[in-house]
Amino acid sequence: MGLRLRIVGKAVLGICAGLVLAGCSEDFGPDQHGRKVTADSLDGQWLVINYWAEWCAPCRTEIPQLNALAKALETQSAQVIGVNFDGLQGDALKRAADSFDIRFTVLAEDPAARFELPHNDVLPATYIVDPEGRLRERLVGEQTSAGLQAHLQRLREE
Structure with a gap:
């Protein structure tokens, strides 16, 4: 009976560990098109x-730069992610993203808590998060594709 209890105990412990680790990789919710953004696609x-x-x-003039950056990053293990400051959801988010001609993923759910991003009252605001999920840079104001690529390059070399 003792051996059986130990085996069951180890199995339960393994299941619990798996659930805890799975919780670390929760999905990001839907994008502006209603498609699920998986943790695997961004982590x-x-x-x-x-x-x-x-x-x-300034957001309107910055979006074309972010579209260009998203295109440039397609082969670099990096992605541009948008978040609507006003928390638009569903069709309202899709309409707003379409009106800006946003070509990268816009999350319907704010990832600030996941990445411990500080609140910002000034827009546009851009955060660079490393592959381990740590905030590495906070940029306030309008950015360019070239400027953001330079920030990424510098951070990758640190």
Whole structure:
């Protein structure tokens, strides 16, 4: 009976450990198209997370730069992710992203808690998160594709 109890105990412990580890990789919720953004699709990469809003004029001029950056990063284990500052959801988020011609993933759920991003009251705001999920850079104001690529390169070399 003791051996059987130890085997069951180890099995339960293994299941619990698996559940805890799975909790570390929770999905990111839906994107602007309603598609699920999986943890596997973003974890282990550099992330450039940009907060934008419809009422933000610099955001409008920055989005084409972020679209260019997203295209440039396709082969570099890095992604641009957008987050609507006003928390738009569903069709409202899709309409806003379409009106800005955003070509990268926009998360419907704010990932700030997951990456321990500080709150920012000024837009646009961009955060660079490393492959381990640590915040490495906080940038306030309009960014360029070239400038963000330079930040990523410098951070990768540190």
